[in-house]
Amino acid sequence: MAQITLIEAVTQALAYEMAHDESVVVLGEDVGVNGGVFRATQGLQEKFGELRVLDTPLDETTIAGVTVGMAAQGMKPVAEAQFEGFIYPMMEQIACHAARLRNRTRGRITVPAVWRAPWGGGIRAPEHHSEANEHLFTNIPGLRVVLPSSPARAYGLLLAAIRDPDPVMFFEPKRIYRQYKEEVPDDGEALPLDVCFVLRDGTDVTLVTWGAQVKETLEAADALAAEGISAEVIDVATLTPLDFDTIAESVAKTGRCVIVHEAPKTAGFGAEIAARLAEECMYDLLAPVERVTGFDTHIPLFRLEMKYLPSTERVVEAAKRTLAAS
Amino acid sequence: MSIAAKFEIEYLQYLDAEGKQVRDDLPAFAQDLDQMVELYKLMLSTRVFDAKSIALQRTGKLGTYASCLGHEAAHVGIGSAMKPEDVLAPSYREYGAQLYRGVQPREVYMYWGGDERGNDYQNEPARHDFAWSVPIATQCLHAAGSALAFKIRGEKRVAVCTIGDGGSSKGDFYGAINIAGAQNLPMVAVIVNNQWAISVPRKIQSGAPTLAQKGIAAGLYCIQVDGNDIIAVRKAMEDALERARNGEGGSVIEAVTYRLGDHTTADDARRYRGEQEVKDAWAKDPVKRLKNWLVARKVWDDKKEEAWKAECDDWMDNEVNAYLETKTQPVSAMFDYTFAEIPADLEKQRDLALSLENKAH
Structure with missing residues (x-):
């Protein structure tokens, strides 16, 4: 069986679902002949034709609104925002319509659509190409926010997102698009949404993260293990609706929690998890909750961007602080 | 000199402000006087419905309400030209079109009365239409997306969106007509130009002499019609729907009308427009105009008018009661x-x- 990267897993999931469900269509800028600027839709237009893999006019608002319209007619569009930093014009259609139509029509009109976007920094990209803004979507009711962090989870979660009867934001950590390969059988098996994945069992501290930071967080767990500290690593995967139980169970065991994300700290999604820990797990905690995040600045241009993104060292230090505190 | 592109915008009118017929080539539907009476009756019932809505709001039984006074020809013209399988993506005051397609007055009351169930239209074909869209012009892209779905699935259906003169300033409108042209989508966008976007007049929205011509840039058929002349509105709609259904391209129709009422019941139009302007607009009243034309053809008279109004009153009273008796959702x-x-x-x-x-x- 072939080993594939995260981005190839995205392509594999799209191709599988398009072959098995003719209501699935892909649309966006450069998704056709070019196969997407990261090649996520490579070869799909050849296979499924120009109508089902549709190059749209260069207007994000159009992509988002047309996606709502198609989904309302029972299709399952998978729209691509070329970069997370270009998603802002789509937000009105997503917040006011996609996430809301089921509710405001009492279930008469639904929007089973997916918005994919290459997300996050760390690839030496130009300005506006490195944003992590998942927290802007996690506060929108009726919307799922999903971030895969491995080839297998990209495949399984994207299939689940497309099959989900409600709108899903699918943010792809582009820094790890080609980080490593793994075997991902093209069997059409979806992974569950709305659950966290425990990537590594541990007893001393819980490291909670998502997206590209899974890489640094797993590295930190290795480094901690070398020093005899056992870290549990949780990939949240679906930020909303949040599976808080998995996090709470882990913290009940370890008594310590470090939340790692690359978006700015203030009102980032880590704040929600920290608040929930304070509300529901206060007496399990042996140390204050730590957050290792991007700073409350704009992500700098690429000469400095790695100084902005949470590093393995920062995660290790935060974990050690929680241990020192108790 | 060579010319890269050239265009003109036709203006279509059959009935003048007094209801005199200004051209002889009446379309087939308008030669069927029974049908014209039916359209008139719906215009009238829309007006009765609208007055009832405002009365409900004034007596505290409805929240903010957006009136359709003066738009009856445009709205009924749009709705009556569509086939059941077509899809309407309205903004928030196109009741004439919606009543024709099966929306019940009680549902309108429910929506403006603070209950989401008003958007859950029970009757076909309205049941497969979009709900009211408050964020301006966003519904245009829903029509474009619907039209794209029809094209992909090979269905002979047309998506229709309506927006105002103000809405035609928004990117969503431009985006929708742009992709409709680029993808040859079965879509018709109707700009119901009622001259006012709350307090902002038409001339502040655009320097273009017509709003219809915005469709030229998108590669669509464009026409401006007298939006108070239901024959002109419906004829333009029928032509546009036919072309779209046959894969011959989408259209932009500008229906020139006038918002005789306030923007909503929360607005006071006296703050920004003169009495004379409104008085002049009443002289072009779409309801009176069609009535005059029907009376001249001896298929309508004051007696019939009174009888129908009474029927409408009963209908609306029944709808109001149904609305008022609806229990709040859990x-x-x-x-x-x-x-x-x-x-x-x-x-x-x-x-x-x-x-x-x-x-x-």
């Missing part, structure tokens, strides 16, 4: 349609809301 309703299945986390919040409710009783 508090759980705000949770139950957020997702197809309620997530565990949200279920806890629903339980909290229900427990608060139980304490209150």
Whole structure:
């Protein structure tokens, strides 16, 4: 069986679902002949034709609104925002319509659509190409926010997102698009949404993260293990609706929690998890909750961007602080 | 000199302000006087409905309401030209079109009366139409997306969106007509130009002499019609729908009318427009105009008018009662349609809301 990267897993999931469900269509800028600027839709237009893999006019608002319209007619569009930093014009259609139509029509009109976007920094990209803004979507009711962090989870979660009867934001950590390969059988098996994945069992501290930071967080767990500290690593995967139980169970065991994300700290999604820990797990905690995040600045241009993104060292230090505190 | 592109915009009118016929080539539907009487009756019932809505608001039985006074020809013209299988993506005052397609007055009351069930249109074909869209012009892209779905599935259906003169300034409108042209989508965009976007007049929206011509840039058929002349509106709609259905391209229709009422019941138009302007607009009243034409053809008279108005009053009273008798939804309703299945986390919040409710009783 072939080993594939995260981005190839995205392509594999799209191709599988398009072959098995003719209501699935892909649309966006450069998704056709070019196969997407990261090649996520490579070869799909050849296979499924120009109508089902549709190059749209260069207007994000159009992509988002047309996606709502198609989904309302029972299709399952998978729209691509070329970069997370270009998603802002789509937000009105997503917040006011996609996430809301089921509710405001009492279930008469639904929007089973997916918005994919290459997300996050760390690839030496130009300005506006490195944003992590998942927290802007996690506060929108009726919307799922999903971030895969491995080839297998990209495949399984994207299939689940497309099959989900409600709108899903699918943010792809582009820094790890080609980080490593793994075997991902093209069997059409979806992974569950709305659950966290425990990537590594541990007893001393819980490291909670998502997206590209899974890489640094797993590295930190290795480094901690070398020093005899056992870290549990949780990939949240679906930020909303949040599976808080998995996090709470882990913290009940370890008594310590470090939340790692690359978006700015203030009102980032880590704040929600920290608040929930304070509300529901206060007496399990042996140390204050730590957050290792991007700073409350704009992500700098690429000469400095790695100084902005949470590093393995920062995660290790935060974990050690929680241990020192108790 | 060579010319790269050249265009002109036709203006279509059959009935002048007094209801005199200004051209002889009446379209087939307008030669069927029984049908014209039916259209007139719906225009009249729309007006009765509208007056009832405002009365409900003024007596505290409705929230803010957006009146359709003066738009009856445009709206009924749009709705009556569409086939049941077509899809309407309206903004928020196109009741004439919607009543024709089966929306019930009680549903309109329910919506403006603070109840989401008003958007859950029970009758076909309205049941497969979009709900009212308050964020301006966003519905245009829903029509474009619907039209794209029809094209992909090979269905002979047309998506129609309506917007105002103000809405035609928005990117969503331009985006929708742009992709409709680029993809040859079966879509018709109707700009119901009622001269006012709340307090902002038409001339501030655009320097273009017509709003219809915006469609030229998108490669669509464009026409401006007298929006108070239902024959002109419906004829332009029929032509546009036919072309779209046959894969011959989408259209932009500008229906020139006038908002005789306030923007909504929360607005006071006297703050920004003169009495004379409104008086002049009343002289072009779409309802009176068609009445004159029908009376001249001896298929309508004051007696019939009074009888029909009385029938409409009864109908609306019945609808108002149905609305007023509708019990408020249980508090759980705000949770139950957020997702197809309620997530565990949200279920806890629903339980909290229900427990608060139980304490209150």
